[in-house]
Amino acid sequence: MADGEEPEKKRRRLEELLADGMAVDGGCGDSADWEGRWNHVKKFLERSGPFTHPDFEPGTQALDFLLSTCKVLVIGAGGLGCELLKNLALSGFRQIHVIDMDTIDVSNLNRQFLFRPKDVGRPKAEVAAEFLNSRIPNCAVVPYFKKIQDMDESFYRQFHIIVCGLDSIIARRWINGMLMSFLHYEDGVLDPSSIIPLIDGGTEGFKGNVRVIIPGMTACVECTLALYPPQVNFPMCTIASMPRLPEHCIEYVRILQWPKEQPFGEGTALDGDDPEHIQWIYQKSLERASQFNIKGVTYRLTQGVVKRIIPAVASTNAVIAAVCATEVFKIATSAYVPLNNYLVFNDVDGLYTYSFEAERKENCPACSQLPQNIEISPSAKLQEILDYLTNNASLQMKSPAITATMYGGNKTLYLQTVASIEERTRPNLSKTLKELGLVDGQELAVADVTTPQTMLFKLHFTT
């Protein structure tokens, strides 16, 4: 009974327990659903109740839908993704697709429980799918080892519901934009069949949140961009000449010294998993720190800063993924009214949840169907428009590319992501809009990583 010191022994003991449990439930020999397998789910789908969704009708059709028709996409197979996949599979969902561009790292193993040490280096989506498909009878998880941006419209359109466990705001905005682009209006009325609900979960340490986004109806990710504060990095001048904290010293070595000294060969990138690299950074950081009398540089801190390790804990992921899965279930079956529409969770001091309705933004660039206007003087420089696109709290673009339709063709005014074009178009930034030949009412097309669709802005010249 009592188990103990060896991790391997512990794991095997648990697997024994589970195997026994499944045998008791009766016949896992073939892949048929055994008697009572979905009892817990059936109670919610075959019985009427006082709190069900107004559209809910008890019967067998909802379970059939779950088991044979409903297609769900899980974006991310990391901490949240693993939990989501398990929860959905155990709630009756069968056609689950999962997309993740990452491979497994040893630091993932403490919470991404579908992965084992032997899987390090393999794509997360594939390992997750294999694991669940081999453990859960009839489960058919389909993996994609890809970036979400690699998939096109037709891929996303096939799903009934999409649920995200992402660690990037850019990615969230991208998928949000994709789903918003599906919305179809007929005479100003939204066609419900063009809506694909998006359930989004996020965690950091002991905090987490879940939001239910019904495109065209509830607030979307862009509507509430202000809820995501911009990431703060250390200012360069502090790092370069005025360090005060051990972290400043480590960042100095990482950002400035490594590229300058190329200690492991020309063009060799810093690899956070290579202990030799970390050791080098650590030694140099100590030197820098001693120059300024700064204490506190340790190997551990060095590793943490270089790898940007954000503390993550299994329990928070479990809670948030559970809320997400419950919402997916509600939406797929109409069993209950879904969360409307944002929940925050924090268990630093006791346990705390708070749900509220995030409001739609009237002129949201992603979901409002309204054109985006820019009021600006014709003698303003193009740089000002660039600054506006990146700094404005509602836009927060990363490296927007600006083009205008002029003289019967598309003119690229400025593009950063290709070095040669950046060089060519850079002089435009210091030219005025008038000089560039732009007129009042001109439409600018802006492309950026934060949105799959090009965004249109209309210029309104002020005098």
Added chain:
Amino acid sequence: MFQEKEVCACIWCKVGENEMSGKLLFGKLWGDHGQEALESAHVCVINATATGTEILKNLVLPGIGAFTIVDGNRVSGEDVGNNPEKLLDNDPSFFNRFNLVVATQLPESTLLRLAEVLWNSNTPLLICRTYGLVGYMRVVIKEHTVVESHPDNMLEDLRLDKPFPELTEHVQDYDLEHMDKKDHSHTPWIVIVAKYLTKWFNEKSEQLPKSYKEKEAFKELIRQGILKNENGTPEDEENFEEAIKNVNTALNRTEVPRGIEELFNDDCCLKLTEQSSSFWILVRALKEFVANEGQGSLPVRGTIPDMIADSSKFIKLQNVYREKAKKDIAAVGSHAAKLLQSLGKAPESISERELKLFCSNAAFLRLVRCRSLAEEHSPNSCSKDAIISHMDNPDSEIVLYLMLRAVNRFYKQHGRYPGVYNYQVEDDIGKLKSCLTGFLQEHGLSVVVKDDYVHEFCRYGAAEPHAVAAFMGGAAAQEVIKVITGQFVIFNNTFIYSGMSQTSATFLL
């Protein structure tokens, strides 16, 4: 009896062969010492249905030392000794070896027996249950002390309102009027505020700026100090802007928080004995420090936030606070040593590390004492008033707690839970309602529970849906980790989650 077993495909793996990983990954959350506590803990989980296995998974992943599963539901031809009821009958001391017992999906009668045994042996108990879309947790610990509560919004301990001599001396060394531009722009904002405070006392008022108006006037005073160029326009001095921004919080009164005063007046502090824990001995030492060397204040914390400054000025200022903190820690330590001696305990029983940790967290110490399960369940001592008051809102989560109590009563009377089979649902609604009424009457709870809730709980048929079990698995595991590491603060004492409304609440029952 037909038993519904969840298909528990919860699989987990231990953090690899790399020993460092646990400490590296959790160092930021609960430190090496917290990780060590976790890795040497032994937890008992009763019942391994979805709820129990989810809790286990969330404990094994961060590195719990050992676990023991007691599962009365396994029909695998083993001895029936592995059954909570039998253990309570034959060998209740079995549970003494654990740091904590997690009891999931147990009937009320078994829970009450278990809770009594554990209360008497001072073993922490966490009760966790998934019932339909409702999750329930109850923590039963006589006394749980927390040194590292890691509060979310921690105010800095800068002592600008009551500067200690070393700080005053350090600030005096600065001559803002006669500094070159570079030094002026890289003077730490703490020094700036301190300097201007002196000016304020000389020119405006003997009192600290308190009201909004006064603080604005003080900010303006600082703003006047920003260097100007030849044309009279102010230079860009970020450190001065920082000073102005921080005025609102930097001048807060340094005082002993009420919670800490309560600790000072607690019997456990006033009446130390040989059995006293190091926590209480340190609280007493802290109290004596505050009355003496501290002159009414807690030991200086010794940390300052990062701020615009050149390295040398920042480090020097940081060291002023660090050195003062060291002095204060030594003073607390000397009080502690005397107390240990008077109690006949070895001076090493409180380590230097423990002392430091305690002093730097002196303002954030927390104490949780839970009522026993027996107290909660006895009609004489149940929390009547609290429940009645919460039921002012008939849809408060407390109604879910009342329904769970009713369902327990149903189980006691009928040997099963309501609505497990479709054909039972309709009749069970009436039966459950009488159980509810009986329970409410017996406990003097003059509240009205909507029939909808009775219907809903029959509908649940004691189901354990995975997503709800997963929520509770995460919630419960983290509370276990809090108890074992002694960090962060546990809830007290009843937590209810509603998957239907996606809301939760904590009640003191």
